[in-house]
Amino acid sequence: MATYSHLLIGLDLSPESQQVVDRVKQLFADRDVKISICHILEPLAFTYGxxxxxxxxxxxxxxxxxxxTRLAALAEQLAIPEEDQHIVLGQPANEMRRMAKxxxxxxxxxxxxxxxGLALIFGSTSNSVLHGAPCDVLAVRIAEDD
Structure with missing residues (x-):
């Protein structure tokens, strides 16, 4: 099995993003991999009142x-240099697939x-990234607080 050499972590910067960072640390702490990290902001267009x-x-x-600021704090935990920290405007799944290519x-x-169910159909960024991704996709299951 081939090993991974360049990872792209896509985060929504919610408090649950820490779980994704923690999983990356668990899986890749002892590996020689390049890690890039990104957050995709959907642009605020002009609105008309x-x-x-x-x-x-x-x-x-x-x-x-x-x-x-938030992305830099998470990136610091993984020793990701500033040049590999990306804030991008666009649609999250499309931009992550573009960056991966x-x-x-x-x-x-x-x-x-x-x-x-309907929540998956109408709003799963991870599912959207998976379909059409040029590489493997790892979806880290977020533990919901009960």
Missing amino acids: GDIPVDLSDVQVQLEDQAR EEDVDLIIVGSHGRH
């Missing part, structure tokens, strides 16, 4: 800054909440 456009670009910048990634790692 009646006839007056509202510019949300300042809010977008604030969201990016907050995401960068462009960066020659051979394993994408994402968290999965174990949704089923």
